[in-house]
Amino acid sequence: MNIGWRIWLTKDETKIFGKGPKELLQRTEKMGSLRKAAMSMNMSYSKAWNLISNLEKSLGLKILDKTIGGVDGGSSKLTQEGKILIEKYEELEKKVEEAILKIFEETF
Amino acid sequence: MNIGWRIWLTKDETKIFGKGPKELLQRTEKMGSLRKAAMSMNMSYSKAWNLISNLEKSLGLKILDKTIGGVDGGSSKLTQEGKILIEKYEELEKKVEEAILKIFEETF
Numbered sequence: 001m002n003i004g005w006r007i008w009l010t011k012d013e014t015k016i017f018g019k020g021p022k023e024l025l026q027r028t029e030k031m032g033s034l035r036k037a038a039m040s041m042n043m044s045y046s047k048a049w050n051l052i053s054n055l056e057k058s059l060g061l062k063i064l065d066k067t068i069g070g071v072d073g074g075s076s077k078l079t080q081e082g083k084i085l086i087e088k089y090e091e092l093e094k095k096v097e098e099a100i101l102k103i104f105e106e107t108f
Numbered sequence: 109m110n111i112g113w114r115i116w117l118t119k120d121e122t123k124i125f126g127k128g129p130k131e132l133l134q135r136t137e138k139m140g141s142l143r144k145a146a147m148s149m150n151m152s153y154s155k156a157w158n159l160i161s162n163l164e165k166s167l168g169l170k171i172l173d174k175t176i177g178g179v180d181g182g183s184s185k186l187t188q189e190g191k192i193l194i195e196k197y198e199e200l201e202k203k204v205e206e207a208i209l210k211i212f213e214e215t216f
Binding site for chain 1: 109110111112113114115116117118119123124166167196199200203204207208211212214215216
């Protein structure tokens with residue numbers, strides 16, 4: 001027997017960040033484009049846009065620097081705050097995993 | 109900002125127990141009937157039966173004592189092992205919640 005788990009961040013009882021949004025931001029940084037990142041995850045651009053917009057509003061921070069227009073139809077990259085969010089979230093994931101596995105071993 | 113979480117138990121990468129099955133077992137104990145408990149959760153009896161049967165096979169334990177037939181069409185109550193499973197799982201939930209909240213406070 002083993003244990004499975006999932007965590008997410010909320011604001012006013014609503015999910016604002018988790019595994020999916022993290023993946024979206026990481027792909028956006030790598031591909032330089034929120035649209036391409038969304039497409040690569042079979043997510044509509046409008047859903048991706050809403051997700052990021054919601055996250056930024058909830059945190060009161062700018063997460064993506066978006067350049068509109070240009071040859072490639074605009075580009076996106078993480079702001080410093082966006083990078084810190086991902087770093088902290090991955091630290092959270094790592095520590096939670098360690099704690100959960102330890103508690104599981106102790107309990108079962 | 110806050111943190112949300114969910115845990116579950118797995119066997120061979122498959123979910124075998126979690127919040128829903130726990131609720132089902134607790135209602136079964138209270139109502140004396142797996143069928144009534146399933147109905148009260150808008151779950152089909154066959155789904156509830158499969159869930160418990162799967163859990164018992166995965167753990168190699170009997171979780172419910174089922175009496176078939178009789179005036180009320182049979183009854184079900186938790187075995188000692190079933191009671192211990194619920195107790196341990198609730199201990200796990202409590203400890204995981206404490207640990208996650210602590211880690212969240214430390215990280216964000």
